[in-house]
Amino acid sequence: MLSSSKVLVAGDFSFMEEFAQSSAGLFDPVAVTWKETGAMFTVRGLHAAALLLNGKVLVAGGEDGSSLMPTTFSSAEIYDPVAGTWAPTGTMNSRRS
Numbered sequence: 001m002l003s004s005s006k007v008l009v010a011g012d013f014s015f016m017e018e019f020a021q022s023s024a025g026l027f028d029p030v031a032v033t034w035k036e037t038g039a040m041f042t043v044r045g046l047h048a049a050a051l052l053l054n055g056k057v058l059v060a061g062g063e064d065g066s067s068l069m070p071t072t073f074s075s076a077e078i079y080d081p082v083a084g085t086w087a088p089t090g091t092m093n094s095r096r097s
Contacts, residue, residue: 002081003055005029008037010057010079011044013065020045020065024079024086038085041077046097056080058089061096072097 001007010024020043026035040059047062060076072095077086 002026002051002057004081006081008049008057008079008081010040010049010059011047011062013045019043020063038079038083040079040086041088042073042075044073047073048096052078055082060092063097070097 005028007027007029008024009027012021013019022040022043024037024039026037027033028035042062043064044059044062045065047059049057049059051057057079058076059079061073063070063072074092074095076089076092078089079086
């Protein structure tokens, strides 16, 4: 949940296509509406997300969802809710999902 009380939903698996998604959306629990926001740079499922003290969201790790040989990521990116954009940031020492 962001400081605006909206909920950021980023990435996931599309079971129809068997691959992860890079799309992101905002859910407004007061208005009960969804709105698309900027897409992540990397497709991700099974990733971690954390709200930072400055109101931005850090998303790290995850995998691409390929059913045969999924690729696990060590990359991370930050969502800026004011701009509605993502920016790549540092890389973790190990891949994880």
